[in-house]
Amino acid sequence: MSRLRDKPWVLPVSLVVALLLGLLPLPALLQPLRPYWLALVLAYWVIETPDRVGLGIAFASGVIADLLYGGVLGEQALRLVILTFILQRFRARIRFFPMSQQILAIGGLLFNDRIVSAVVHIVVGEPTLPWSYWWAPLLGMALWPLVFVLLDALRFGRRGR
Amino acid sequence: MPPYAGPPVASRQGDAASPLRLLAYLALAITLIVLDDQAGWLSRLRAQANVLVQPVWALAGLPGRLGTQVKDNAASHGQLVTENRELRNQLLIANARLTRLQTAALDNAQLRELLNVAERSGLDVQLAPILDIDLDPVRQRLVLAAGTRDGVHVGQAVIDAGGLMGQVIATTGNSATVLLLTDPDHAVPVTVARNGVRLIVYGRGDTLELRDIPLSAGVEVGDEIVTSGLGGRFPAGFPVGSITALRPDDTHAFLVGELKPAAQLDRGRDVLLLRPGEAIRIPPNLRRDASEAGEPADREPAAHERTQPDASATNPAAGGASDLIPAPSARPLEQQGGSPPAGTPVVPAAGRQPQPSQPQVPQR
Numbered sequence: 001m002s003r004l005r006d007k008p009w010v011l012p013v014s015l016v017v018a019l020l021l022g023l024l025p026l027p028a029l030l031q032p033l034r035p036y037w038l039a040l041v042l043a044y045w046v047i048e049t050p051d052r053v054g055l056g057i058a059f060a061s062g063v064i065a066d067l068l069y070g071g072v073l074g075e076q077a078l079r080l081v082i083l084t085f086i087l088q089r090f091r092a093r094i095r096f097f098p099m100s101q102q103i104l105a106i107g108g109l110l111f112n113d114r115i116v117s118a119v120v121h122i123v124v125g126e127p128t129l130p131w132s133y134w135w136a137p138l139l140g141m142a143l144w145p146l147v148f149v150l151l152d153a154l155r156f157g158r159r160g161r
Numbered sequence: 162m163p164p165y166a167g168p169p170v171a172s173r174q175g176d177a178a179s180p181l182r183l184l185a186y187l188a189l190a191i192t193l194i195v196l197d198d199q200a201g202w203l204s205r206l207r208a209q210a211n212v213l214v215q216p217v218w219a220l221a222g223l224p225g226r227l228g229t230q231v232k233d234n235a236a237s238h239g240q241l242v243t244e245n246r247e248l249r250n251q252l253l254i255a256n257a258r259l260t261r262l263q264t265a266a267l268d269n270a271q272l273r274e275l276l277n278v279a280e281r282s283g284l285d286v287q288l289a290p291i292l293d294i295d296l297d298p299v300r301q302r303l304v305l306a307a308g309t310r311d312g313v314h315v316g317q318a319v320i321d322a323g324g325l326m327g328q329v330i331a332t333t334g335n336s337a338t339v340l341l342l343t344d345p346d347h348a349v350p351v352t353v354a355r356n357g358v359r360l361i362v363y364g365r366g367d368t369l370e371l372r373d374i375p376l377s378a379g380v381e382v383g384d385e386i387v388t389s390g391l392g393g394r395f396p397a398g399f400p401v402g403s404i405t406a407l408r409p410d411d412t413h414a415f416l417v418g419e420l421k422p423a424a425q426l427d428r429g430r431d432v433l434l435l436r437p438g439e440a441i442r443i444p445p446n447l448r449r450d451a452s453e454a455g456e457p458a459d460r461e462p463a464a465h466e467r468t469q470p471d472a473s474a475t476n477p478a479a480g481g482a483s484d485l486i487p488a489p490s491a492r493p494l495e496q497q498g499g500s501p502p503a504g505t506p507v508v509p510a511a512g513r514q515p516q517p518s519q520p521q522v523p524q525r
Contacts (some may be wrong), residue, residue, distance in 0.1 A: 071300065074189075
């Protein structure tokens with residue numbers, strides 16, 4: 001990622017947009033399906049630029065998200081740190097996966113994220129989310145190619161890589 | 162290392178994914194979770210952070226506001242005309258009801274004076290728009306686009322046209338967070354409107370639950386539940402919901418009831434915030450009549466004396482605050498004349514029920 005000139009503003013802007021998308025009002029029927037935008041965007045950056053985005057940024061954006069969404073402080077930080085760590089471990093492999101396998105890997109990560117969130121809720125004594133919320137990782141999987149291509153296009157300009 | 166191996170690229174990755182750093186961050190996150198759960202000094206820090214978060218909320222609420230604007234603009238002339246006609250009819254009916262309730266309120270105040278009961282303080286309402294954003298779905302919260310600058314303060318009761326919605330738990334300069342009735346951390350002291358049995362309503366995430374109903378209390382499906390005013394947080398007499406189902410609890414000594422909230426909790430455009438207002442005053446000439454003649458005065462002057470709320474009701478846009486009479490509780494009592502009189506059944510419940518001092522605000 002050295003010779004290709006990428007734009008430095010894309011990283012912060014994409015994270016802020018992901019945070020805002022999480023707050024966007026949805027109709028009650030779609031609400032359980034809200035994809036975890038922040039995780040998707042963070043996953044892109046961890047895979048593409050591991051030297052810029054690591055556990056620190058994952059933790060910081062998680063804390064900000066907790067403040068924004070009014071949940072348990074530290075919950076999303078924990079979830080995102082775990083997600084980032086797993087991605088960093090398997091980055092070398094995931095990066096060269098074909099898109100279909102990448103989608104599956106992201107789906108697995110998002111599903112794992114749901115489990116972590118449920119565990120945190122049970123430990124803290126909060127009620128867990130209804131079962132319909134477990135469909136959200138599927139939508140997140142479906143959106144992964146879109147996020148990937150969009151962020152790539154933004155980062156390297158219109159001509160692609 | 163052989164010279165052709167090149168610079169050690171892999172070691173860098175190994176550093177980034179080192180388990181030590183992971184453990185450090187995990188520990189940090191878990192510390193945050195525990196501290197937040199205990200709600201100690203972190204809550205103050207959180208209040209500070211909310212001020213920073215507020216512009217982001219405003220930004221996130223923008224699409225929702227734009228959406229309603231577009232919807233407003235796209236409404237056709239015919240739709241607007243029919244809506245206008247409907248609203249005008251509703252206003253007419255509401256005004257007629259209001260005048261009737263005013264005479265009732267005045268009568269009530271007079272009777273209270275005759276009985277030497279402490280004067281009930283009046284209530285004002287303030288209109289506050291809802292900021293259209295989705296917070297964490299586990300917690301039942303609402304963000305209002307009105308804050309301390311508009312006079313909103315922590316602990317205010319929030320209602321809508323149907324009934325009680327919740328209470329304000331946090332405020333910043335121009336936003337306020339409302340804890341809804343259905344939040345698992347929330348509880349309201351209530352009474353059954355039909356027979357005055359005192360109970361507590363707990364939030365259950367999506368619905369409301371009425372716990373520890375004595376079997377002898379005579380509570381039935383369909384009963385209206387209103388706030389009792391105990392604890393002092395919520396004023397008495399606001400509808401909370403109606404019972405949709407009753408079942409015995411685990412001990413089989415009490416009943417557990419499910420409630421349908423009276424207010425529209427999922428989404429509206431505006432809510433009303435209650436705040437103390439001036440009490441209903443009895444005009445001096447009426448007071449003399451009542452003390453001299455010893456009988457309640459006739460209703461004609463009563464209806465005349467308080468025309469002020471009418472004026473504010475005919476153009477609700479002005480001011481935003483209008484008099485509110487907590488009368489809805491009186492209605493079910495009047496209608497159900499056949500059941501035991503209102504005074505007596507309070508006694509059996511009084512000893513058994515735990516008396517909540519405050520609704521539970523989220524700190525465990």
